Amino acid sequence: MELINNYITDNKDKFVNELIELLKIPSVSADPAYKNDVAKTAVVVKQSLIEAGADLVEICPTAGHPIVYGEKMFDASLPTVLVYGHYDVQPADPVELWDSPPFDPVIKKTELHPDGAIFARGACDDKGQMYMHVKAFETMMQTDTLACNVKFMIEGEEEVGSSNLGIFVKENKEKLKADVILISDTSIIANDTPSICVGLRGLSYVEVEVTGPDRDLHSGVYGGTVGNPINILCDMISELKDENNHITIPGFYDKVEVVSDTDRAEMARAPFSEENYKKGLSINVVDTEAGYSAREGSSIRPTLDVNGIWGGYIGEGAKTVLASKAYAKISMRLVPYQSSEEITELFQRHFESIAPDTVKVKVTPHHGGEPIVIPIDFDGYKAASAAMETTYGKKPIPQRGGGSIPIVALFEKELGLKSILFGFGLNSDDIHSPNEHYGIFNYLKGIETIPLFYKNYAEIKLK
Numbered sequence: 001m002e003l004i005n006n007y008i009t010d011n012k013d014k015f016v017n018e019l020i021e022l023l024k025i026p027s028v029s030a031d032p033a034y035k036n037d038v039a040k041t042a043v044v045v046k047q048s049l050i051e052a053g054a055d056l057v058e059i060c061p062t063a064g065h066p067i068v069y070g071e072k073m074f075d076a077s078l079p080t081v082l083v084y085g086h087y088d089v090q091p092a093d094p095v096e097l098w099d100s101p102p103f104d105p106v107i108k109k110t111e112l113h114p115d116g117a118i119f120a121r122g123a124c125d126d127k128g129q130m131y132m133h134v135k136a137f138e139t140m141m142q143t144d145t146l147a148c149n150v151k152f153m154i155e156g157e158e159e160v161g162s163s164n165l166g167i168f169v170k171e172n173k174e175k176l177k178a179d180v181i182l183i184s185d186t187s188i189i190a191n192d193t194p195s196i197c198v199g200l201r202g203l204s205y206v207e208v209e210v211t212g213p214d215r216d217l218h219s220g221v222y223g224g225t226v227g228n229p230i231n232i233l234c235d236m237i238s239e240l241k242d243e244n245n246h247i248t249i250p251g252f253y254d255k256v257e258v259v260s261d262t263d264r265a266e267m268a269r270a271p272f273s274e275e276n277y278k279k280g281l282s283i284n285v286v287d288t289e290a291g292y293s294a295r296e297g298s299s300i301r302p303t304l305d306v307n308g309i310w311g312g313y314i315g316e317g318a319k320t321v322l323a324s325k326a327y328a329k330i331s332m333r334l335v336p337y338q339s340s341e342e343i344t345e346l347f348q349r350h351f352e353s354i355a356p357d358t359v360k361v362k363v364t365p366h367h368g369g370e371p372i373v374i375p376i377d378f379d380g381y382k383a384a385s386a387a388m389e390t391t392y393g394k395k396p397i398p399q400r401g402g403g404s405i406p407i408v409a410l411f412e413k414e415l416g417l418k419s420i421l422f423g424f425g426l427n428s429d430d431i432h433s434p435n436e437h438y439g440i441f442n443y444l445k446g447i448e449t450i451p452l453f454y455k456n457y458a459e460i461k462l463k
């Protein structure tokens with residue numbers, strides 16, 4: 001432990017500077033314009049694994065962006081940890097809302113990060129959190145403390161649905177053989193309140209197109225007789241939820257897990273200040289499903305949200321036009337035991353059924369993913385909990401998260417492996433938003449805690 005901490009102290013500037021270099025490459029997976037940058041990032045990640053001490057590292061091409069695979073298998077009698085992370089990032093737009101350029105990292109102090117935080121797209125999600133594992137591995141190699149075999153699988157398509165990783169996993173079950181999966185791509189409650197994420201929501205994502213007349217029309221000449229697709233799309237969307245924030249799609253809640261009152265009371269014990277939550281977002285009130293708390297609304301209940309809506313004239317000044325088409329992108333976050341495919345189908349059928357005769361609608365499904373719950377009574381969780389308890393001086397609180405990492409459910413299904421969601425970010429780190437950042441305290445704490453996970457896990461497994 002002392003060896004490890006000394007190595008981290010001696011190398012913390014190097015660790016930070018390397019991450020800054022990695023953050024300079026705009027590995028935006030969603031936008032084909034960045035394809036070369038994504039590929040370049042994979043090469044840098046590969047190089048970092050080699051330098052850290054992995055003895056087999058390769059870039060595995062896919063139909064999309066490549067997967068970086070690396071391993072250090074040194075003792076067949078020890079357990080194997082499979083580390084998963086992603087080196088791709090979300091698009092940086094709207095770029096004008098960033099206080100500093102998204103791919104030009106800067107370190108600034110904030111109220112929650114008095115030791116400083118690195119501001120850049122991907123700082124927390126997930127380059128910073130992924131790179132902690134590379135640096136923890138380096139630390140264990142340099143201090144001769146690596147307690148488990150390790151495999152790394154770092155992908156470049158998490159932010160676009162991981163469909164090629166799904167294929168890779170199915171085709172490489174032998175190569176990916178391990179005892180547990182370790183992922184840092186979630187958050188903790190606060191820097192003095194560690195937690196381990198024990199659930200993720202699934203996702204259904206659709207794009208809808210509503211078509212009225214066959215071309216854009218003069219809104220005076222035709223307004224009042226021709227159904228306006230934008231108005232109609234808005235009506236249809238508002239019909240998808242009732243006054244209790246209940247989603248009205250028939251069958252939507254049929255399979256939703258009923259969380260017992262005991263479990264809800266247990267979850268409610270985790271510290272949470274609704275006042276600070278509202279203040280942090282500059283909102284006056286939280287807006288949850290009737291009968292559920294803010295935290296329940298963002299974890300154990302499903303959602304339906306419009307992510308984007310467009311149509312008609314949005315340029316300078318006014319143009320009097322009745323548009324031919326209106327569009328929206330809609331996401332539904334799912335909870336156990338909802339199925340992404342089923343919910344997408346239910347949405348499609350319902351949305352088509354509520355369309356008035358004045359328009360035609362088209363629903364196009366995008367990527368989805370299944371929800372997951374992680375137990376707290378297995379060896380992986382115990383090792384992770386004990387590791388955090390050592391480095392934070394407090395037992396971490398198990399807490400379900402509201403985001404999605406679709407590959408986690410697939411890992412369980414295809415590899416039979418459970419994942420430890422060992423995230424170290426804060427919800428306020430603005431992932432996917434302008435001014436994303438990652439605390440240096442969080443980064444170094446992760447690098448310090450990960451080796452203890454390996455140590456504890458090997459001890460528990462070999463007992």
Ligand code: BES
Pocket residue numbers: 125126158159160161185186187200203367368369401402403404405406
């Ligand atoms: N790291 C996030 C997911 C996350 C963040 C989970 C915080 C829990 C807490 C991940 O990169 C992500 O953004 N996932 C997408 C899903 C995807 C299919 C695009 C999401 O949740 O929107």
Ligand code: MN
Pocket residue numbers: 086125126158185
């Ligand atoms: Mn992520």
Ligand code: MN
Pocket residue numbers: 090125159431432
């Ligand atoms: Mn993300």
